[in-house]
Amino acid sequence: MKKMNNIKLKTLKQTRAFYIWELKRKESLTKSERSKYLLALKSIEKIIKEKEGSGEKEKHKNRIAGVK
Numbered sequence: 001m002k003k004m005n006n007i008k009l010k011t012l013k014q015t016r017a018f019y020i021w022e023l024k025r026k027e028s029l030t031k032s033e034r035s036k037y038l039l040a041l042k043s044i045e046k047i048i049k050e051k052e053g054s055g056e057k058e059k060h061k062n063r064i065a066g067v068k
Contacts, residue, residue: 009051016044 019041023034 007047009048012044012048012051016041016048019044 019037023029023037023041029037
């Protein structure tokens with residue numbers, strides 16, 4: 001669980017966009033493969049909501065600006 005905390009919000013959003021793109025692009029996916037992509041997307045969405053709710057975005061902006 002600790003490694004999950006190191007994942008950046010930007011990376012999660014990029015991964016989500018890639019999975020959505022793959023689902024649209026690959027019409028030949030089997031039902032099982034499509035199901036796995038959708039399950040992964042659901043998990044990614046959940047993590048993104050948790051990170052946005054925790055204010056990670058604001059913390060990151062403050063560090064860049066030099067504010068603690």
